[in-house]
Amino acid sequence: IQILEKLGICRDISFLRFMLDGIPPLWRDSKLLIRDLKFAEVPVRVYQAKAPSVGQRRGVLYFHGGFLFSDAFERVCRYIARETDAVVVSVGYRLAPEYLYPSQYWDCLNATIHFMRKVEDYQVDPARIILCGDSCGANFATAICQILVSRTDLPKIRAQVLIYPGLQGLDFYLPSYQQNRSVPILFRDRVVYFCLRYLSKDTSVVEDVLKSSHVPEDMKLKYKKWISADNIPEEFKIRGYKPQKPPSYKYKHDVHEVIKQMLEVMFSPLLAEDAIVSQLPESYILTCEFDVLRDDGLLYKKRLEDNGVRVSWYHNEDGFHGVLTLFGYGIFSFPSAKKILDNTVNFIKKL
16 A cells, blocks of 8 residues: 555545445445434434334444445444344544544534434434544544533433443553554554544654654553453453563654644543543443554453443454455455344343
């Protein structure tokens, strides 16, 4: 990808979108009414069953992952809407790096608030609103849930559904980052590179960030209780993990200044205080074994449970990061994608 960018053929993000945005379904879904609307000036696509409902439906706000367009998740959203009989709202937030951080969060938050205030227009039960996302979309869902806990003027979120979430920018040396550093489609160094592109920062500091040189010593010590390999269950450390030796860490203030936004709670919601985490709704967390972000999900699961939040956890032994982008593509679709979606759907149907 970088070679194509240097040759001026295309930018790396454009190439990634071309490869992963996929082909929208060529058929109309006879069971669903699908509309393109705007919620608080944010483009959304609303999926709901054509058949009348006996009572009010669930409402699912879906925040898609990556630097991709929402079309890449058309099949996913249709499937969730059909199988759960929910009204699904896919949020077309402004994409990075064209639009600067944190505009993506504000788009998702504003669309969510608009929907929460208008749920009756869609025959949605205000007590059954669910925030759902995959990858960085799961990061948005997490951050928005944390923001909304203090809003007394809005309905309470019923649940958050986090599919292979990325939740912290402190430690890129956790077991899953070591074990899956070269597993497609999200390599270890690519995580940091894309974070830097997302924040519109200098990508020359990738290696320093991988070594945690951007994290001040006092911050490293403060958050060690939450972000540490010690909090990862031993069964996840069997495959190619070596604890980081202290001498390899050296704080660099200039690197910190470049990338300090990565350490903000909005970008790294795993750093939220217990007072916020304890108020969060019932949660569903999905992790994949062959995913560098696996341990972010495991760490957040522990934080939620430690704070008395009910958590349903599904770990896919064969899955890898981004597998949902290939859902519904016939022979190109992985069985693990269907398992992931079916498990997610089953959780939503119980709410």
